[in-house]
Amino acid sequence: MKTGAVPIAEEALIRIGELYDIEREIRGSPPETRLRVRLTRTKPRFKALRAWLEARLTEVSGKSGTAEALRYALHRWPALGRFLDDGTIEIDNKAAERAIRPITLDRKNWLSAGSDNGGERAASILSLIETAKLNDVEPEAYPREVLTRIADHPINRIEQLLPWNLKAQCLSGNILIQMNRL
Secondary structure (H helix, E strand, C coil): CCCCHHHHHHHHHHHHHHHHHHHHHHCCCCHHHHHHHHHHHHHHHHHHHHHHHHHHHCCCCCCCHHHHHHHHHHHCHHHHCHHHHCCCCCCCCHHHHHHHHHHHHCHHHHHHCCCHHHHHHHHHHHHHHHHHHHCCECCCHHHHHHHHHHCCCCHHHHHHHCHHHHHHHHHHCCCCCECCCC
16 A cells, blocks of 8 residues: 555646646637537546546555545546536536625625525525626626516516626617626
């Protein structure tokens, strides 16, 4: 049995970094392009990473922290590789974590939502606002625009009021709700 988890951890980070390097290259590309690159370049590296992790697991003490970390990753392998077969899925959930960070930091204040229903409504509104931000739509202008349109809007076309659809309508119309990025 080998000891010294540092070389294993360093090598794992290098291999994972290669996956992220590919993702960095294809960021912003259409989903079809991302999927094609993932299938040709990322998937073979991902499979090799699994084989490498399994081999390392046989080399370390079964009770070590390194073995625990290796088993943790291998047990969740299908979920870790979900992005490989869908060009619309990101390699990780960093964007979602950044979006909910202000909410989690202020969670004690959310205890005053009034009721479970109040909390669910607040979560729905915050989800829409964060989705607007992710789609480069001004988070203050978006709900204002939706509220001015929704009373006369057909219920069977409610998806037109989602941030990405409303942004397209507004950019071609007389109002602009796109965020100004520095």
